[in-house]
Amino acid sequence: MRKLFRFIADLFLRPSVRIGLGVLVTGGFIAGVLSWQGFNTAMEATNKEEFCISCHTMHDNLLPELQKTVHWNNRSGVRARCPDCHVPHNFTDKVARKMQASREVWGHLVGTIGTREKFKEHRLVLAQREWARFSANGSKECRACHDYKDMDFDKMRPSSQVAMRSAAARDQSCVDCHKGVAHQLPEMKGARNPAFDTLVSNASGQSVSAGNEYYLVVPQDLFADEALTQRIGSVEVATQVKVLETKGDAQRIELALWRKNKGYGRVWYSNFGLNITSAILDKEMARDAGLVNVLASQEDPMTGLEWQQVKASAWMRKGSLIDSVEPIWTIARASYNTSCSVCHRQPDEAHFDTNTWPGLFAGMVGFTSIDQDTARVVLKYLQSHSSDFSTSQHGAGSPEGALQTARP
């Protein structure tokens, strides 16, 4: 070690006796030019599509997916290559991204996305990283090719104009709306909303006493027996239940809900005449008089259907109840406000009635990146705050109004 230090110190401090200064400087200059050029060539080589594809195609079909989109083949003949969208263009961020790719090299060696199946499972995580990146930099990479200031909105398809004009007015990040432009979207099934983790941990600390009413923070399976072996159905998030007893890990709860007297009557709703799904029983159990107690019947004048007030008790795993529904609605509201205000102002909850919301919501939720569990909560939130429950006059938050004002 000492010797090495010594050698390096000598190398730099001891003047050369035989080689002329000019030769040294010229040699150094040439070496500098060559190595900088070599460095850039290497950077470029690792920024070639062929390089990316050497890992990313054979196994996981990202390229075939891209080939089906406009960015592969279009009337203008401009191609977007992987690094055009994925690698930052300025020096610092590019170098940082290249070093970040050490994770990719590692992943390749370990085979995290070695097969199409593994890739599909892992895809959401990767996509979320990219979404976070695009939303932080305002989709800078997209805008290297097409930016608002160069767009002629009048030439766009009519369906694009309103959304694109208001996006330009807000200088919004493209990928907020244009997810899945180049690849298939990941399945949102495995996605989790981290906000629920706090809720679940609060629920595990909730003291529960028999005879009181609580709300579910996550959907739960229902069982006929205390050992939780015989599944009879499931109960939805934010459903109100009465706790009857707690034994070990299991809890017996009572459901007091409504159902349509039609078919098996498997789906149970929280209120008369309103399609707010609260529990779903298995077919065989739904007509089991030993389990289900019909308290009353009433005809819904709107549909002519007979609704039954029903009661049943069942076992479920303990630890997912809280004593107030408000924290659940807070998460739902936040999710609704951020996800549904991307293209238009989010309509007032009370602008539609409970039975209209599911259809509207189903048509819109595909535009957002809300995961499935959160989507169910948001829908329930909207239904439970719809015009059927609202006492105030509605109309202010009408979506027609929102779209109108979005137009410049």
Added chain:
Amino acid sequence: MKTQHSAAAVMSNEATGGSRSDWRNFLLLAFVGLPVVMVGAIAAYGFVVWFLQLAFFGPPS
């Protein structure tokens, strides 16, 4: 003073092998050593920026 200095230089030069070793050191330094250091430094810079992004700044804007 002056003679002493050059005498020392000549001596150590001889001790390490003369102008042949000067050439070898020069070429190794210019074409191997420093390029490696450059790549290393840029890589280190990249890692530092990445870790800062992970820890504090979030993705680049």
